[in-house]
Amino acid sequence: MYILSTGKCGLSRCITRYLMSMSAADLMVLIFEAILYEIKEAYFPHSFLNYTPICSLNLALLYFSIDCSVWLTVAFTFDRFVAICHQTLRARYCTPKIALVVMTVICSLSILQNIPVYFIYEARELIDNVPWSCFVKSSFYTSSFWTGYLWFETILTPFAPFLLIILFNTLTINHIILANRVRSQLQAKNREKNPNDQEIENRRKSIILLVALSGNFLLLWSVIFACFICVQFIDTQFLETNYNGPFTIAERFGYMLRCLSTCTNTFIYAVSQRHFRDEIKNMVRRPFARLFNKL
Template structure:
């Protein structure tokens, strides 16, 4: 549920506030300097939270499947809440400094509009170290961790399934345990491939900029190939968060049950209010 909430925040802050608001709702409150700077920080916080909660989910699945002795102590609700709290606190603290490196692009009638990066961000060694650390934490390190852990998990599943087939021998009938492991493999493959494909363009563009030193610093130029590439990488990056929710909803029964509870909660609240109101009316009459 934390992953779903983080992905929803990515969609809301990254798509609605930042992209749609910046392009189609110019010179509104969303474009005022303090608001756009704060919304940019929210985009980075929700993005990092979504990515690293996916990593935490991958670690959880690896421990549950490949480390049964550790899973009884690690795969608990208390540990999950602790991991979620640490990830949210860590990346909130990490991205708050970005607010102080932004500046207004223009001043119109004494009012600051739009957000830009201060020149010291590109010259200060401390800010450049921060920039590279940000790229390593999201998405380079998650790339490596998700690939490594999913490869180890799938390898463990294949080894256990082979041993189970040898033990069962010629016994007929459906093996529910092997079917469960196969569903786990499908989920892990779906998460890995989705994450790699949708973040691959972002990583490739980052490496291209580091090698060539060429980046796009212009405004909204929909005919510029560099601007189109930049926006495409951002679109695929945001789509990764949208995609995760559908993957979990399709593959996880418990996730679907919890999502139904969340979606039904407003309806149940409204119906309970109507019932209370009818009860009060009967008592007064």
């Protein structure tokens, strides 16, 4: 985030804003899921973070950050689709102002979407009249409202992002392939075919990047997506406490991969840029250079 904020990566302000927002959302996932939920639960089970209101709030913020991370990735994928495939719309849509509006809308809707999550949980136990830990309410598994909400959540994340990312990247890759074919034909007619055409090489790298991003998202979300499907058709539920059951093991494994997914997309986008890699090298070298100068 620091390197992106310097503006020295050779990226447009629009792309930089998307990458900054995606990085911030990914950082929130690490804070709310990896640190304040998983690590806290394993190593600090009796901290104030386990008070039921705080625990419920943390879980709501956890799902909010995941939704932000996923839908900002979708928004950025659509932005790149417009920039590559629709040149006439590009000048109006691919701007810092539109990017800011899109990010604001996504974050606002994610907050509204995850407000009900706070009310899913109740205290696991009372200690000196203080509610401790978070336990899924029994009504969550029987109430038609919560059943509908679970379906709504499943459609929004991850079903819709799955389809949209595949759709936009497929259309973008198809456009690049057609453009390369036309360029090669024109070069052949003009007898100026260049085997090391830089434009075609850049487009080839774009295809590799888009395939890597789509494959990364689909692979790391596939387990939890399969769990969402299983819940609808077999006699099992999410968030069960039987940690030896095969479904619960798969569910926990899916959460681990989902957490990993929120960290890798921004990394792939950023590290694929040569200027970004150069800035990382400079940032690592700078302290040593200052130390050697003092010596």
